[in-house]
Amino acid sequence: xxxxxxxxxxxxxxxxxxxxxxxxxxxxxxxxxxxxxxxxxxxxxxxxxxxxxxxxxxxxxxxxxxxxxxxxxxxxxxxxxxxxxxxxxxxxxxxxxxxxxxxxxxxxxxxxxxxxxxxxxxxxxxxxxxxxxxxxxxxxxxxxxxxxxxxxxxxxxxxxxxxxxxxxxxxxxxxxxxxxxxxxxxxxxxxxxxxxxxxxxxxxxxxxxxxxxxxxxxxxxxxxxxxx
Amino acid sequence: xxxxxxxxxxxxxxxxxxxxxxxxxxxxxxxxxxxxxxxxxxxxxxxxxxxxxxxxxxxxxxxxxxxxxxxxxxxxxxxxxxxxxxxxxxxxxxxxxxxxxxxxxxxxxxxxxxxxxxxxxxxxxxxxxxxxxxxxxxxxxxxxxxxxxxxxxxxxxxxxxxxxxxxxxxxxxxxxxxxxxxxxxxxxx
Ligand SMILES: Cc1cc2nc3c(=O)[nH]c(=O)nc-3n(C[C@H](O)[C@H](O)[C@H](O)COP(=O)(O)OP(=O)(O)OC[C@H]3O[C@@H](n4cnc5c(N)ncnc54)[C@H](O)[C@@H]3O)c2cc1C
Numbered sequence: 379x380x381x382x383x384x385x386x387x388x389x390x391x392x393x394x395x396x397x398x399x400x401x402x403x404x405x406x407x408x409x410x411x412x413x414x415x416x417x418x419x420x421x422x423x424x425x426x427x428x429x430x431x432x433x434x435x436x437x438x439x440x441x442x443x444x445x446x447x448x449x450x451x452x453x454x455x456x457x458x459x460x461x462x463x464x465x466x467x468x469x470x471x472x473x474x475x476x477x478x479x480x481x482x483x484x485x486x487x488x489x490x491x492x493x494x495x496x497x498x499x500x501x502x503x504x505x506x507x508x509x510x511x512x513x514x515x516x517x518x519x520x521x522x523x524x525x526x527x528x529x530x531x532x533x534x535x536x537x538x539x540x541x542x543x544x545x546x547x548x549x550x551x552x553x554x555x556x557x558x559x560x561x562x563x564x565x566x567x568x569x570x571x572x573x574x575x576x577x578x579x580x581x582x583x584x585x586x587x588x589x590x591x592x593x594x595x596x597x598x599x600x601x602x603x604x605x606x
Numbered sequence: 607x608x609x610x611x612x613x614x615x616x617x618x619x620x621x622x623x624x625x626x627x628x629x630x631x632x633x634x635x636x637x638x639x640x641x642x643x644x645x646x647x648x649x650x651x652x653x654x655x656x657x658x659x660x661x662x663x664x665x666x667x668x669x670x671x672x673x674x675x676x677x678x679x680x681x682x683x684x685x686x687x688x689x690x691x692x693x694x695x696x697x698x699x700x701x702x703x704x705x706x707x708x709x710x711x712x713x714x715x716x717x718x719x720x721x722x723x724x725x726x727x728x729x730x731x732x733x734x735x736x737x738x739x740x741x742x743x744x745x746x747x748x749x750x751x752x753x754x755x756x757x758x759x760x761x762x763x764x765x766x767x768x769x770x771x772x773x774x775x776x777x778x779x780x781x782x783x784x785x786x787x788x789x790x791x792x793x794x795x
């Protein structure tokens with residue numbers, strides 16, 4: 379029986395080699411992997427590792443025109459898999475499947491608002507590196523040292539607002555710094571209108587912002603990618 | 607990954623194309639029907655007579671196609687999200703027709719109305735058929751207000767597919783009874 383043609387969205391299996399690792403902070407690191415020649419993706423999509431019976435997904439940082447693949451990871455203490463990637467020797471081979479997911483940029487007449495917590499910034503980096511500009515980006519982190527890729531994002535975003543939830547004294551020292559959570563900023567300071575919201579990171583943020591959209595920004599679209 | 611987002615706790619849900627809609631929205635009803643249909647097919651597969659592995663595989667392919675059907679129903683016409691979905695064409699309905707013809711070759715000609723039921727697998731095929739009809743009715747209502755855009759064309763493909771699928775499920779119910787040696791129950795008025 380003929381089934382639906384899913385070629386353009388089907389994930390396949392690939393093998394890759396760890397090329398480099400760079401620590402951004404004590405807990406967060408970036409890795410560079412070889413890009414299998416036939417592997418294609420759309421910015422915002424992710425790849426999946428399947429250690430033993432588990433599955434661990436990571437959003438791609440890099441763009442479809444880059445020759446390697448990049449990921450940005452939080453090294454979870456006593457985590458099952460992120461510490462493996464944090465410690466693997468350069469040259470280690472991994473297999474992955476992909477591309478997965480639908481968290482891609484969909485142009486529209488409404489202004490785009492990207493909201494990330496922590497490493498949830500990864501897909502937005504790929505999207506903006508691929509040429510998307512004119513977006514507002516709220517990045518929710520604990521302290522200013524977690525504002526990875528800040529310089530690049532400031533240069534491409536229409537408005538970049540770092541929201542620091544755990545260091546009130548730092549917020550005033552950085553441009554547009556906000557002392558509090560992204561939800562608080564949206565609720566108190568973001569002008570009511572209709573937007574396309576793209577939410578990525580912690581489930582609590584995604585829930586709170588989604589409910590806020592219904593209240594304060596009705597008619598807006600919500601696309602979400604939950605990390606944990 | 608957490609499967610709950612909590613964004614639906616106050617009666618709204620997000621469509622695949624991003625809109626926040628009430629859970630009473632016709633599209634939510636329609637993809638809910640397709641989900642119910644898919645679950646009924648899962649029950650049917652679980653109760654298939656032994657030795658019907660090929661049939662189980664065929665049904666699982668249909669289950670997988672129904673996930674795409676559900677995605678089309680969760681897309682607002684003309685939205686960019688629709689370009690990420692596989693097309694639903696006449697060929698898919700034709701595939702069901704071929705499967706219907708194959709099963710019918712092994713069945714006696716039908717001259718009476720039947721009572722839905724018989725072997726548990728056949729009973730589930732009838733449940734699935736009835737849900738499939740409801741899904742089709744909801745999609746037809748969805749189409750009523752839409753223009754001739756790409757999503758509406760796909761929804762027309764969905765109507766044809768669901769229409770053929772309910773015929774397939776009717777014949778499948780008879781086929782399941784046949785392989786179990788269970789006669790059709792004729793409606794005695
Ligand atoms: C769609 C999707 C995309 C993802 N993309 C990324 C990504 O680009 N980068 C990334 O680091 N992770 C990402 N994740 C999370 C990733 O898949 C793993 O869950 C994470 O690496 C932890 O796995 P683990 O086996 O080390 O920890 P586990 O033993 O599974 O521990 C899970 C716990 O780790 C914590 N945790 C998980 N992810 C993070 C995180 N990103 N930051 C802080 N704490 C976390 C949570 O408390 C969680 O309960 C993504 C998850 C999903 C579902």
